[in-house]
Amino acid sequence: MQNLQEFMLFTKATEYLIAIGFMLIFIVFWRLLNAPRRPLRESVAASLEVIKGIFAHPSHTWAEVIQPNVVNVGMDKFTSSVFGSIQEIKLPNQGDRIYQGGRAWRLQRGERELAQVSPVSGRVVEVNRKIVENPELLNREDPERNWILKIAPTRLAREARNLLSGEMLSRWNQAAKEQLVAALVPSSYPVLQEGGEIKPDLGDELTSQQWEKISRDFFNVF
Amino acid sequence: MSVVLLLLFVAIVVGIGIWRQRKIAAVREGETIGTKVAPSWTGIFVHPGHAWVEVAEPALVAVGTDEFTRSVFGSVERLALPEPGTMIQQGGKAWRLKRGTRELVQTSPISGRVEEVNQDVVQNPRLLVEKDTQKNWMLKIRPLKLKRELRNLLHGNVLRQWNQAVKDRLVATLTMAEFPVLQEGGEIKPDLGDELTSQQWDKVTAEFFNPGQGEDK
Numbered sequence: 001m002q003n004l005q006e007f008m009l010f011t012k013a014t015e016y017l018i019a020i021g022f023m024l025i026f027i028v029f030w031r032l033l034n035a036p037r038r039p040l041r042e043s044v045a046a047s048l049e050v051i052k053g054i055f056a057h058p059s060h061t062w063a064e065v066i067q068p069n070v071v072n073v074g075m076d077k078f079t080s081s082v083f084g085s086i087q088e089i090k091l092p093n094q095g096d097r098i099y100q101g102g103r104a105w106r107l108q109r110g111e112r113e114l115a116q117v118s119p120v121s122g123r124v125v126e127v128n129r130k131i132v133e134n135p136e137l138l139n140r141e142d143p144e145r146n147w148i149l150k151i152a153p154t155r156l157a158r159e160a161r162n163l164l165s166g167e168m169l170s171r172w173n174q175a176a177k178e179q180l181v182a183a184l185v186p187s188s189y190p191v192l193q194e195g196g197e198i199k200p201d202l203g204d205e206l207t208s209q210q211w212e213k214i215s216r217d218f219f220n221v222f
Numbered sequence: 223m224s225v226v227l228l229l230l231f232v233a234i235v236v237g238i239g240i241w242r243q244r245k246i247a248a249v250r251e252g253e254t255i256g257t258k259v260a261p262s263w264t265g266i267f268v269h270p271g272h273a274w275v276e277v278a279e280p281a282l283v284a285v286g287t288d289e290f291t292r293s294v295f296g297s298v299e300r301l302a303l304p305e306p307g308t309m310i311q312q313g314g315k316a317w318r319l320k321r322g323t324r325e326l327v328q329t330s331p332i333s334g335r336v337e338e339v340n341q342d343v344v345q346n347p348r349l350l351v352e353k354d355t356q357k358n359w360m361l362k363i364r365p366l367k368l369k370r371e372l373r374n375l376l377h378g379n380v381l382r383q384w385n386q387a388v389k390d391r392l393v394a395t396l397t398m399a400e401f402p403v404l405q406e407g408g409e410i411k412p413d414l415g416d417e418l419t420s421q422q423w424d425k426v427t428a429e430f431f432n433p434g435q436g437e438d439k
Contacts (some may be wrong), residue, residue: 014287019227019228022228023228023231026232027235030235030236030239057374058374058375058376058384059373060236089418099367099370100370100374101367101371101372101373101374102370102371102373117373136303145307156313158311158312158373159311159313160313161270161271161313162269162312162313163270163328164270164373167429168270168387168388168391168429168430171387171388171390172383172384172387174387174390175383175384175386175387175390176380176383178386179379179382179383214377215379217378217379218379218380219380
């Protein structure tokens with residue numbers, strides 16, 4: 001009789017264990033079933049594709065993949081030339097999330113301001129302190145070597161397709177330069193320096209009216 | 223008893239899941255509808271993969287393939303478009319154009335849910351040659367992140383710079399072609415694609431329709 005009781009207890013306990021196990025498995029199954037799906041091409045691309053080189057956003061910021069999960073971002077030479085001497089730069093904090101097309105940083109120079117957008121989405125993993133302490137470095141050194149933020153990207157493979165790169169990027173820069181020259185004619189100072197590049201301190205000579213026009217026409221501000 | 227409890231448990235988990243999904247969808251919808259059409263959102267916004275967006279109302283935007291694509295692809299014979307209800311992503315696959323063995327997969331210029339498909343262009347893809355966006359649109363999309371994603375597209379003066387760059391690059395790419403690439407007035411010939419060989423087409427695809435591939439510095 002006792003054996004039978006023990007047997008019944010054992011089987012009941014087993015039944016409970018099976019029921020609890022099923023419940024746990026069901027939660028996992030249901031979450032998997034409803035998890036946001038990434039297209040296969042995207043996930044394969046993200047894991048296998050090595051994205052190299054500079055990728056530029058139409059508002060003159062750039063991204064460069066330096067490690068599989070770290071991207072350097074910064075502003076381009078065009079920005080540092082036409083903005084002029086940067087007196088202050090306001091950056092997000094380490095750990096903040098930023099988005100492709102969303103605010104990345106703000107440049108200031110007296111009354112002049114320029115908010116630039118991020119070329120990629122992700123979490124800020126590092127802020128370039130050297131630049132915060134001495135923003136003029138962005139004018140003095142090649143800005144494409146001067147990263148401003150390091151970002152852990154979240155959707156790099158897809159977002160890179162929204163950016164300009166390679167030969168088309170060079171051609172676009174050339175077209176922007178030609179339009180800048182046309183926009184500033186006639187001006188009392190040279191727009192280009194010897195060698196045909198935009199003068200690196202051009203922004204210091206622009207009047208506020210000229211700056212308004214350039215920020216509207218060249219930085220995708222709308 | 224155990225069976226009843228199990229069924230109850232399953233119903234609760236499924237119920238919570240459905241409620242959460244509806245809540246997320248409602249929040250997204252609210253975000254979109256709450257956005258007003260800014261005066262500066264007039265005109266078309268173009269993705270580097272040569273698809274455009276036009277904002278008619280903040281809750282619904284029209285998208286289509288740009289004039290450059292129509293010129294270099296040549297006459298489109300068939301179109302494969304996503305079904306209404308499909309979610310598409312900016313930079314993700316949007317549609318496929320076909321012409322004999324020639325195929326082109328284009329990326330979407332905006333993220334959102336496909337609300338409407340232009341059946342006129344599906345049945346008669348030659349309508350794509352129309353310049354009027356009221357006629358040549360392909361999809362109407364309920365956008366998810368309209369304001370932020372529009373900033374990733376080429377617009378206004380920046381778009382003019384881009385178009386100039388594209389034209390210059392096309393002329394350089396087809397420098398050995400036996401036919402003129404530009405027509406009188408300096409614009410790209412509207413039926414250029416009909417003259418391209420398959421090698422030339424492959425080159426054009428690699429150069430102009432694969433944004434985001436980058437290159438070594």
